[in-house]
Amino acid sequence: MTLPVNVAPPSCGCASCHAPTPSPAVDATPLPWWRGRAGLLVLCGSLLATGQGMLWLLPGAPPWVVLPALLAGGFPVFRRALMAARQGSFFSMETLMSVAVAGALAIGAWDEAAMVVFLFLLGEALEGVAARKARAGIMALAQLLPKRALRRQGEQWVEGAVQDVRVGDLVMVRPGDRLAVDGVVTEGEAGVDEAAVSGESQAVRRRVGDPVPAGAIALDGVLILRATSDAADNTVTRIARLVERAQAAKAPFARFVDRFARWYTPGVVVVAGLVMVAPPLLAAQDWETWFYRGLALLLIGCPCALVISTPAALAAVLAAGARRGILFKGGDVVERLAGIDMVAFDKTGTLTEGCPQVVGMAQLDQDGQWQAVAAGLCEGSSHPLARAIATHLRGLGSHAEPVGQSHAVAGLGIGGTWNGIAVFLGTVEMDGAVGDWRAEGKTVSVLTAAGVPVLAFALQDRVRPDAGDAIARLATLGVKQAMLSGDHAAAARHVGAELGLAVHAPLSPEGKMAAIRAWQRDGLKVAKVGDGINDAPALAAADVGIAMGGGTEIALETADCALLRGRVGDVGLAVEMARRTMRVIRQNVVIALGLKGVFLVTTLVGLTGLWPAVLADTGATVLVTINALRLMRNG
Numbered sequence: 111m112t113l114p115v116n117v118a119p120p121s122c123g124c125a126s127c128h129a130p131t132p133s134p135a136v137d138a139t140p141l142p143w144w145r146g147r148a149g150l151l152v153l154c155g156s157l158l159a160t161g162q163g164m165l166w167l168l169p170g171a172p173p174w175v176v177l178p179a180l181l182a183g184g185f186p187v188f189r190r191a192l193m194a195a196r197q198g199s200f201f202s203m204e205t206l207m208s209v210a211v212a213g214a215l216a217i218g219a220w221d222e223a224a225m226v227v228f229l230f231l232l233g234e235a236l237e238g239v240a241a242r243k244a245r246a247g248i249m250a251l252a253q254l255l256p257k258r259a260l261r262r263q264g265e266q267w268v269e270g271a272v273q274d275v276r277v278g279d280l281v282m283v284r285p286g287d288r289l290a291v292d293g294v295v296t297e298g299e300a301g302v303d304e305a306a307v308s309g310e311s312q313a314v315r316r317r318v319g320d321p322v323p324a325g326a327i328a329l330d331g332v333l334i335l336r337a338t339s340d341a342a343d344n345t346v347t348r349i350a351r352l353v354e355r356a357q358a359a360k361a362p363f364a365r366f367v368d369r370f371a372r373w374y375t376p377g378v379v380v381v382a383g384l385v386m387v388a389p390p391l392l393a394a395q396d397w398e399t400w401f402y403r404g405l406a407l408l409l410i411g412c413p414c415a416l417v418i419s420t421p422a423a424l425a426a427v428l429a430a431g432a433r434r435g436i437l438f439k440g441g442d443v444v445e446r447l448a449g450i451d452m453v454a455f456d457k458t459g460t461l462t463e464g465c466p467q468v469v470g471m472a473q474l475d476q477d478g479q480w481q482a483v484a485a486g487l488c489e490g491s492s493h494p495l496a497r498a499i500a501t502h503l504r505g506l507g508s509h510a511e512p513v514g515q516s517h518a519v520a521g522l523g524i525g526g527t528w529n530g531i532a533v534f535l536g537t538v539e540m541d542g543a544v545g546d547w548r549a550e551g552k553t554v555s556v557l558t559a560a561g562v563p564v565l566a567f568a569l570q571d572r573v574r575p576d577a578g579d580a581i582a583r584l585a586t587l588g589v590k591q592a593m594l595s596g597d598h599a600a601a602a603r604h605v606g607a608e609l610g611l612a613v614h615a616p617l618s619p620e621g622k623m624a625a626i627r628a629w630q631r632d633g634l635k636v637a638k639v640g641d642g643i644n645d646a647p648a649l650a651a652a653d654v655g656i657a658m659g660g661g662t663e664i665a666l667e668t669a670d671c672a673l674l675r676g677r678v679g680d681v682g683l684a685v686e687m688a689r690r691t692m693r694v695i696r697q698n699v700v701i702a703l704g705l706k707g708v709f710l711v712t713t714l715v716g717l718t719g720l721w722p723a724v725l726a727d728t729g730a731t732v733l734v735t736i737n738a739l740r741l742m743r744n745g
Contacts, residue, residue: 151232161175179228188204229725255341260283261281261282273340275290292322292337293339294322298331298333298334300328325344378407378408385407402719409723419701420695423691436683437673439670452635453636453638454625454648461609465572468499488500533558537555544566551604554568623648637685656673694738702734705729
């Protein structure tokens with residue numbers, strides 16, 4: 111279960127601070143510390159301390175006593191500079207560092223050259239620590255899954271490798287066990303902890319027919335599940351892949367910074383060269399002094415801190431979002447969501463719980479067989495209204511008549527053929543009892559046979575408990591809100607009045623998309639919140655499509671952002687996280703450019719030298735990364 115490796119080259123050309131890192135894998139084994147940056151840093155630091163100690167304690171000691179430290183720390187840097195140059199990155203940080211060290215040795219500044227190398231390695235090590243923290247949450251996702259599973263083979267339960275589980279196999283999950291694949295409960299009932307996947311801290315009760323995602327833990331009962339995924343393609347691995355791809359996707363602001371860096375670094379090299387030669391040639395200044403200052407300027411000018419300022423913040427918010435059940439599918443989504451002016455909500459399953467119940471049934475034809483036909487139509491549908499009607503009819507003892515050519519009519523209902531008769535269950539305009547139900551705010555589904563109404567159901571859904579707070583939270587953020595519903599106008603207005611929302615209903619999927627386009631023509635940036643299936647055209651048309659769901663494939667793959675906990679309150683949280691991220695990115699840019707500007711001036715006037723110049727670069731990189739990591743703590 112190894113995920114793809116991001117091999118996109120960094121725009122600043124730095125082969126170390128932005129080196130590609132492998133995606134999370136279950137069997138990933140870290141290298142021993144002494145073979146990595148930490149070991150190199152310790153070796154270089156020890157040799158440098160020894161050499162500096164000899165210089166301080168033995169006045170006659172030659173300056174080359176720091177040469178072992180220079181070779182230990184400088185050779186890997188020089189080798190990476192050559193590799194970067196071969197790949198076309200002639201202005202990498204390693205190249206600038208190598209030139210500066212060589213120049214320092216040429217003018218006899220041995221101890222400063224060694225200190226520059228050590229500080230560079232220290233900065234790299236600190237950057238690596240910060241980056242690992244940003245990836246830790248995603249790595250943990252892939253390491254959640256067990257390697258063994260109890261699978262039904264014939265009449266026995268056999269424990270075997272999870273890779274042997276296939277779609278359709280029966281899997282047993284005992285109390286305390288973690289599920290290795292996605293599945294649907296076929297036997298048993300238990301409280302299930304799904305926090306690792308959805309971020310939901312409270313256990314949920316799972317019964318026969320309920321889906322359970324990989325990574326969930328059974329708490330107080332035994333569950334028999336039919337696998338709906340294999341070990342290589344379940345909810346956990348899909349989430350990890352999505353976040354991994356999202357971290358690789360650049361936001362528009364990040365692309366702008368990259369383009370700026372491509373021109374900025376060569377410009378710094380040119381300016382450093384002018385600083386080295388112009389004052390001596392034009393004003394008869396000291397060559398060694400200005401050569402030294404030019405070398406320091408090379409180190410100050412590396413754009414690493416500037417380039418990493420945006421991806422560090424985006425990596426942090428993507429990890430923080432995944433931990434809280436909010437999946438942003440790229441840095442561009444975060445940037446667009448931060449600028450949202452309006453949120454358009456679907457009704458059923460978004461503002462309401464999506465578990466309607468039948469509260470009335472009217473027989474419009476004396477033939478009682480139509481209940482069985484309605485049950486047959488609903489059997490193959492996953493729509494909340496169809497499931498509610500099927501449950502109600504089963505409770506009445508109705509069997510399900512087989513219906514052929516069953517199909518969904520987008521935004522309207524379900525159609526099919528029974529005994530050669532075209533049947534349809536869904537929205538039909540009628541008077542009488544149906545009209546009265548709608549006037550009371552109930553949702554009505556009517557069964558027609560050959561266009562003639564024969565059976566009607568009144569259903570009612572409850573508003574989500576957190577919907578009111580969610581609306582208020584978005585209002586405090588200055589975001590306008592509206593409801594786009596395919597339900598009857600009276601039912602939609604009933605929910606809209608309870609929540610204080612403007613209502614547009616009834617709307618077909620195309621009508622919802624047209625409403626979003628109209629708002630966009632008025633200059634608004636619109637986010638659409640829906641279930642990711644019936645609202646697909648509107649989700650695609652919106653500036654940001656947000657899917658409510660529990661980790662289903664459609665919710666993860668179709669929308670820009672998925673709310674795995676299914677909480678409408680997470681819409682406001684996602685907007686807050688996006689806006690906080692953009693503030694941190696702007697802060698990082700100011701830190702990166704501001705710190706370099708200060709050291710540029712102090713270097714030109716002779717107040718700072720080579721090793722403070724390294725601090726200006728690596729220190730700024732560490733600062734912006736640490737600032738970005740605040741998003742993980744406060745997200």
